Amino acid sequence: MARPISASHEVRRDEILDVAAACFARQSYPATRMNDIAAACGASKARLYHYYESKEAILFDLLDRYTQKLLVIIGQVQATAHRQALDERATLHELIRAFLREYETSATRHAALLGSTQYLGDAQREVILNRERDVVAAVTRFLRRAYPDRVSARNQTAIAMTLFGMINWTFTWLRPGGPMSYAEFADEVIAMLEHGLTPTA
Known part of the structure; x- marks a missing residue:
């Protein structure tokens, strides 16, 4: 019988993923070596191999956990909306805020999702995709429910991709402590959905 994985083992794996994501963001996935990740972790390469058999295994675990977390956020927003009896538009707005709260602390993981999925093997890449x-x-469903007179089968993909285009690349320009916070940007995105660039009263 295999020994159960200890809680400390999982904590250490989380720490390795944080460091690896930062390395991938700083110097790209192809340019990052296991030696680089080990050095950034303050460990030997042999010690790193105790937790992950390869760089690709690190990337897959990183993206596997992160994409699962995004789906959990969607489920949590749905539960909150039900509990608080939010209407469909308020539910979408809460989802936007929840995504951006996550993006604020997961910039390097999000960068890996958008820029490094292509380096996985076929089966693992398909899981992430x-x-x-x-x-x-899920976001498309939220949009159709929130704006049924505006979002249809014909344009739903374009509108969903427009929303993702607004929020998905924040890691490239929106910095904690900068002139605009992630929460303020969420409000701007919501205002754009509600009013476009028409001044509000």
Whole structure:
């Protein structure tokens, strides 16, 4: 019988994923070596191999956990909306805020999702791409329910991708402590959905 994995083992794996994501963001996935990740962790390469058998295994675990977390956020927002009796538009707005709260602390993981999925093997890449499709499908449903007179089968993909285009690349320009916070940006995105660039009263 295999020994159960200890809680400390999982904590250490989380720490390795944080460091690896930062390395991938700083110097790209192809340019990052296991030696680089080990050095950034303050460990030997042999010690790193105790937790992960390869760089690709690190990338897959990183993206696997992160995409699962995005789906959990969607479920949590749905539960909150039900509990608080939010209408469909308020539910979508809460989802936008929840995503951006996550993006604020997961910039390097999000960068890996958008820029490094292509380096996975076929089977692992399909797992991650399917999760991304699930996220897009869920957001599309939220949009159709929130704006039924505006979002239809004909334009739903374009509108969903417009929303993702607004929020998905924040890691490239929106910095904690900068002139605009993530919460303030969420309000701007919501205002854009509600009013476009028409001044509000």
